Amino acid sequence: MPIYRVLEPRLGRRQMREWRRRALHTLGLLLLALVGCTVGLFFLEPSDEPLNRRAFTALWNAANLVTTLGDFTGLNEGQKTFMTGAMFTFLIIGGYAVSQLTGMLSSDAVMAHRENRAMKRTLDRLANHVIVIGFGPRGQLVAGRLQAAGDLVVVIVRHDDLVGQASELGYLVVQGAGADDGVLYRARIESAKALVVTTEDADRNLAITLMAHAVNPKLKIAVTGQNSKRGALLQRAGASEVVIADELIAGALIGRLGEPPIA
Numbered sequence: 001m002p003i004y005r006v007l008e009p010r011l012g013r014r015q016m017r018e019w020r021r022r023a024l025h026t027l028g029l030l031l032l033a034l035v036g037c038t039v040g041l042f043f044l045e046p047s048d049e050p051l052n053r054r055a056f057t058a059l060w061n062a063a064n065l066v067t068t069l070g071d072f073t074g075l076n077e078g079q080k081t082f083m084t085g086a087m088f089t090f091l092i093i094g095g096y097a098v099s100q101l102t103g104m105l106s107s108d109a110v111m112a113h114r115e116n117r118a119m120k121r122t123l124d125r126l127a128n129h130v131i132v133i134g135f136g137p138r139g140q141l142v143a144g145r146l147q148a149a150g151d152l153v154v155v156i157v158r159h160d161d162l163v164g165q166a167s168e169l170g171y172l173v174v175q176g177a178g179a180d181d182g183v184l185y186r187a188r189i190e191s192a193k194a195l196v197v198t199t200e201d202a203d204r205n206l207a208i209t210l211m212a213h214a215v216n217p218k219l220k221i222a223v224t225g226q227n228s229k230r231g232a233l234l235q236r237a238g239a240s241e242v243v244i245a246d247e248l249i250a251g252a253l254i255g256r257l258g259e260p261p262i263a
Helices: 009-044 051-067 077-101 108-123 137-148 160-168 181-186 202-215 228-237 245-257
Strands: 003-005 130-133 153-157 172-175 194-197 220-225 241-244
Touching (some): 009 051, 051 077, 108 172, 137 153, 160 172, 202 228, 220 228
Parallel strands (some): 153 172, 194 220
C-alpha cells in the first residue's frame, strides 16, 4: 500500500519546482540557440529566393540540426562552417540538460511527493474508518483485529521501519506524529468513526485526545491510561473509553485464581 509521508513532501515539492525551473531554463537555451542558428543560416544564404522562402529554409535546417533528423537542404561552405559551430553549441546545451535534469526526479523526496499525491486521492475519499495511532505490539494487535472484523484501518506511525511494516500488511499509512493536527487531518479524522491511541507517552495521548475530540466531537476515542487519575483526565479531554493496562492485568490474574486448574 502507498504511504502518505507528512514529514517529507515539502522537500519533494521544492525539488519538483527546481526541476521545472531547470527544464524551462534548458528549453530557453535550446530555443535561443535555434533562433540564432536560423538567423545565421538566413544571412548566409546567397540565393535570390523570396525572404519568406529563405527564412523557412533556414528554420528547416536549424530544426533538423536540433532534432538530429539530418534532412538538410544544400548548404554552401559558409553555412557548413556555421553549422559545425552550431552543432558543438547544441552538444554543450544537451550535456548541460543531462547533467541538470537527470536523477532529480528519481530522488527519494520526489518519489515521496509523487506517492503522497496518489495517496491523497485515496485518503480524501475516506469515511467511517478507524484510525490507529502507534504500531508497536499493542497497535499491531488492535489494527489486526479491526481489519479482521472488516473495518477500514488507517495507521498513523512515525518510525520508518514500522511505516514499511504497516504498509506491507495492507494498511493505509500516514507517517507522522499523531499529536500533529496536520497528521490527524490527513488521516481524515473528521470523517472517521473511531480512534484508537496505543502509544505509551501519556502526555502525547492526552494531546491527541484533545485535538481529535475538538475536530470531531462525535468520534469514539479509545486510549490507554497509566492510572485512574490519568484516565479521568483523558475522559474529560474527550476519550470515550480509557483502558488502564495495569488494572486489566490485575483483574485477569485475580480471575484466573478462581478458575479450576488445567488438567
